[in-house]
Amino acid sequence: MTDHDDEQRLHAAFARLREDESQGAPTLARLRARADERSTGRAPRLAWLRFALPLTGAAAAGFVWWIAVRAPTHDGSQLAAPNPQHLELAALAESQRVIALGSLRSPTDALLAPPIAALPSGFSNSLIPAPRVAPAAPGEQQSQAAPARRYSA
């Protein structure tokens, strides 16, 4: 059997296959109707996505905004609005540091430093060291420095 004969037989066999399969071939109209049936069947199943997706997106955006802006930190303050008490305390600590450094150079500076009137409510200065006074030399009269005062609200 030559290659040409082979091809002829294959062509004939495929022609029969084509003929058999063409019997159940759909028409264009049938395909369209089938697509319409599918789409009407699919629409109600996916309809909830139309509402769920925007809602999920809005909830995610809101959560991100809350985390970034409004979420309280571990001490209850908020990142966007610094606690004014913290600022006041920071300023107070800075002034105490200046006083303490000055007192090392001259004990009288500590005496001349204005007394701290009061701490904001809820804070104690027990951790802030009182100004140190240099010990008096032997024979020298003890200065009249007032004992370290501690302030508390």
Added chain:
Amino acid sequence: MTRAELELALGSVLAVSRGWALAQARWNAAEADDVLQTSVLKVLDGRARFGGRSSFRTFVFGVIRQTARERRRRDFVRNLILLRPAAQDEAAPGSGAAPAPDERLSHSHESARLAAALAQLPERQREIVHLVFYGELTIEQAAQVAGIALGTARTHYARGKQKLRELLPDLAPEGNA
């Protein structure tokens, strides 16, 4: 092409396109009809545009092939996610197990044997042989549809024919079916 011209052209190649869809779906009629329907809608909606660089039949066959591949890929991922076993008709390469053509197809005995033999060919050989003998394309057009070089298509064509000859040694000559 206008829509009316598209519909007319589609109607003229619909029967042979269904055969190509069946070959792509390994003769699973339901899957083939899904693929054909999606492909036709792609052409009519303009999602697949005929540029006139090839014959209309070649273009439609290319769309069907692409659609079938997309569908297989989607099914594979879906099965993977749902941890479902692969479909029964996905015989392992080299296993020799060929899926039987769908019983809903009204194949004669000879046609059923040919379809079963075709299903046993490697994918490329099956595609080229089917496109040339069933789709009546030239090897060059078949290479375009399959997206391979002409020389490669010729090789697949020769090997596919040889394999079919081995699988169907008693192929009846024309008129003796």
